[in-house]
Amino acid sequence: MDNPKVSIIVPVYNVESYLAQCLDSLIEQTFTDIEILCLDDGSTDGSPELLDAYAAKDARIRALHRENCGVAETRNVGVGLARGEYILFVDSDDYIAQRTCEVLVATAEREGADIVVFGGKTFPTLPWADDSFAWRDNVYHSGVDALLYERGSIPLMCNKMYRTDFLRGNGLLLNPDLSLGEDHAFQFITFPLAKTVAFSKEMLYFYRVRRDSAVGATCSDGAKQLFLHFDVVKYALTTWKERGTLVEFGREGVSWAVSFLFTSAKMTYYNDRVRFAELFSAFLGEVLEGRSLDSLGLDDGVRGRLAYLVSPQVETDAPSISILIECADEADDAKAALDAIEFQDEQSFEVLFFPPADENSRYAQLIADFTENDCRARVLPTRDVASALASARGIYLVRSYANVVYDPQAFDQLLQLAGEREGRTVVGEREPYDIAVFTDSAGMLGVRDLFDFYEPSTTEAIVPEGAHPASDFSSQLLSFSSIASANKAFNREFLLQCAEEAKCSTWLGLQCAAFSQATKIVVTKRPLATLRCLPFASTGLVGARAMLDDVFSGFEEARANFTGDDEAACGLDAAAARHLILMVDLIRNPIARRYCFEDARERGGEAIARALAGSQLTDAECVVCRALLGETYDAYTGYRDTLVLNGVIMKNEENLLAVGGQAQHINQLNSDIEEFYHSISYRTGRAVTAPARAAANLAKRVLHAARRG
CATH class of the missing domain: 3.90.550.10 (Spore Coat Polysaccharide Biosynthesis Protein SpsA; Chain A)
Structure with missing residues (x-):
């Protein structure tokens, strides 16, 4: 043939x-x-x-x-x-x-x-x-x-x-x-x-689709993929430049390049992105031959992604957020949490690690890897509260644990709530807050709606997600949310002031003091984090013991600071009961979980009993607290695991309904756009304007040739 x-x-x-x-x-x-x-x-x-x-x-x-x-x-x-x-x-x-x-x-x-x-x-x-x-x-x-x-x-x-x-x-x-x-x-x-x-x-x-095929494989090295994709962009846009195509379609070419590179950049560690930004900026200047990026008329979304690609460097001496990371030395599953921090949309932050007790531990290796790839990260000299506050340089401070995976937009939205960033997700005028509280995707931190216990004022306007003084929370100040620190952002200057006045030596004690003194508390029901099981290794109790010691010493300090304030003390007891239940829920290692269960009964029994005698626990919470105090370990965990699973399923259904409603609106919008683009009026408009567009493109080419000549 x-x-x-x-x-x-x-x-x-x-x-x-x-x-x-x-x-x-x-x-x-x-x-x-x-x-x-x-x-x-x-x-x-x-x-x-x-x-x-x-x-x-x-x-x-x-x-x-x-x-x-x-x-x-x-x-x-x-x-x-x-x-x-x-x-x-x-x-x-x-x-x-x-x-x-x-x-x-x-x-x-x-x-x-x-x-x-x-x-x-x-x-x-x-x-x-x-x-x-x-x-x-x-x-x-x-x-x-x-x-x-x-x-x-x-x-x-x-x-x-x-x-x-x-x-x-x-x-x-x-x-x-x-x-x-x-x-x-x-x-x-x-x-x-x-x-x-x-x-x-x-x-x-x-x-x-095979795992070992090109389409089925995933590149675990974000930097490697980014630079390989950059080779594709350089080849394609250089060819367009040589043919003159980029003169007419510069906006489209750069928009494609930005979108193509952005996904890889979002999986690339900071130091490599800084190196890439220098190369990419130089290439754009060369391939556009003197034309400014502003002259291309890029849309807002592309400009935002372009800024991420070409301007990743932040003022490391003045970050917007300081995030303090706590982790057990025997942690075996903390990388996801650290990657979620590294790949935030908002890049003006620093990462401060509490020092590991064992320099040969898995946690120590994770720290070494992270600090090697991100110059914004460092290890604190001690675990002391005052030292950590003095070392932090951010406007806001978040203290987290290595089982918390933050949403990619979490830091950006926390800054939006404070008026530090513009965004469509926040309504109304904003000003710096003392404390911001948010929830998690499964609802395990139990953030309650402020209006469950607050009656709106007849003289003050209601601002969605607006700031409220501590007095608006009344007796629920310390128990409207879990006292876990990972779902809170604190104004660092405000926290320094509270630490000086309250003389706190524990994070929990400082946190409770801050809530009692705050005049601007912002509460959002946005799920900006996902809680995973606490990353303790399959053997060993070092991490569990250290975590429980930290919690109980914090309870004692906070309660001492509330001596004479029965309402605050009652709220703290309810918060303590919820937190102990949450800790037992989140440990997957059965040895550490049993230890936590027994320690919660022994050292936390009095606080749980006081909470049961008070009025701030719900009926369902009272049932769980009685089970924690009265049932065997096996009976309690079997009962509790069923409740947690049902709660997560219900929350997931709630989230799916919300997402489904948004998806319907998006699909309808896409359908309307598609129908418009292929309508007779749109095609007629394209035909009518074709001569003008052709003339404009010819003028571009002539001007371009004149500049080159």
């Missing part, structure tokens, strides 16, 4: 288990005027022999064996050898529908297309890859518009058929120097040259 209609290029590398299914789907095509170029890229399994066996049975199959050189170069060799009018790429662990070539050839010839993009399905389902296939029938007579505005254009190679003369006539090949994202880059240099791009919604390609 000298001149087939379609050349199907199949790079092959160690896919013996899947190759037969792939080849069977090709030789069984309803459209038979095809050739199948199977390029073995140095396989070391049984793939070469299988290829030869199939080639012996079907003359349309050409099997070529070569030394390993990578998938990009292998595809390029296939383009050079292809004899067909069209080229289709199929990965050797995937397969295609029987009508694939029939549908694609018919579409290409009907529309006169240089590129045909079509639908497909991953298995098992991989959502982002499924979203990379075409989803509707459409035709573009501008390759750039197709690339930028139609789903399916990027990043995959496998869902496209190209006209061979179009590729060869423009010298379009994959860049073998790109080790990640070479297919993405190929679309960016290819689509702008296409006169017509057709899209078919038919699901013709079936993409097998």
